[in-house]
Amino acid sequence: MNEQHRFWQRALRMLSMGVPREQLSSVGENDHRAFQQEVWVRTLLKELQKKRIDMNTRLENATFIVVDTETTGFSPQHGDEIFAMAAAKTINGTLKDFYFTLIRPDKEIPDHISQLTGVKAEDVQAAPRLKEEMNNFLSFIGDGIVIGYHIGHDLSFINHFLWTEYRTKWIARFLDMQQILEMIHRNAVFSTLDAALSYYHIPCEKRHTADGDVQAMVELWKRILEELKSQEIETLYDLYAALSIA
Template sequence: MEKFTAVILDFETTGLSPGYGDRAIEIGAVLIRNNQVVDRFQSLMNPGKRISGFIEDYTGITNEMLSKAPSAAHVMEQFASFIAGHNLVAHNASFDRRFLDAELSRIGRTRTREFACSMLAARRIYPDAPSHRLETLVSHLGLQTDGLFHRALADAEMTAQLWTAMIGEIKGTYRLKEVSFDLLQSLAGVAKRAVPAYLERVAVGQ
């Protein structure tokens, strides 16, 4: 059932790019199997450097909290085990992929599975949404939320809800029996106007 299993993850970070020295400060993730959350992972992670006042205000994560957090290396060893063997999903996946790869590299580990981007998929499944930012989609679709954004586990939970909502939307609209990780991943390479015909062909093939 691997094609119906994925780890949906989110990082909070010190900035926008590990290439400029930015680090992860929190990881949150949920493991979904057959559209059900079956496990969770969350931890602050001490990056070994202070974070800016802007990041403190944006995330609610403070330097004091990080000073008491386990090291990034320790957290990433645990997280590498959590994601082992699973497909990966993130909203704006290029961002989280860069940080995941950078933090894994620091401990001599590499990612073995590919990412799907829930934002790119949502652009094709919900083309008329006001925007495709996570919080906008959550509001637009009426998904359950505790109102907390920019904390890793909360964002991962909401992305998981979006992911399962998109699966339901595809099944309902195109009468597909199954919607796999590979299918949602493939939507990123399909032109928006071509998505209906593409999914109709998939339905016929099932």
């Protein structure tokens, strides 16, 4: 394909997206790529938000996506950033697919975070920016139900980025493992992932890493599904109803 043909393909695509005709000549390849990526993310989010989950779906047939991120701090509003993302696609507690990437943040990873996670500045130098990787992450999640431990922390960073960059948010369904565990074991408190893993004697060789924590949470989710079944919580409706009165 020659350069002129590629230019006209790009021009036609951009015209179809509403870019004014007079601006086409000033849009370079890098600008065009960024523009296409933004359109892709927006389109993907809209499609995910349109999807509706059948609440009569049995838990063993539903797709659950275990998600974890590592961040430079606790507040995206104050400049903290994601520097690692992992997700596992599961059905009936069985791992079907796995996603992991390091992310190059704008600011350096603090020393105490590097000591905790083992990820240092040099480890992320060649990693993609979050803006370059977000479409891959969202595509992996698909229309599954996101779950995690203290998942609100992870979603706050993801949504802060999506709002800052695209003025949109990810609003699909999600569940917090801590809430489910404390519903199952009504007199117990599982304030940390460590407490939950310890209760079920689940090892985590790479604790405080996104991929290591997700691998451990896949096993934890399998145990949780067994517990739910033993309590005759068998469908998504059953689960949401049980959580609503816990």
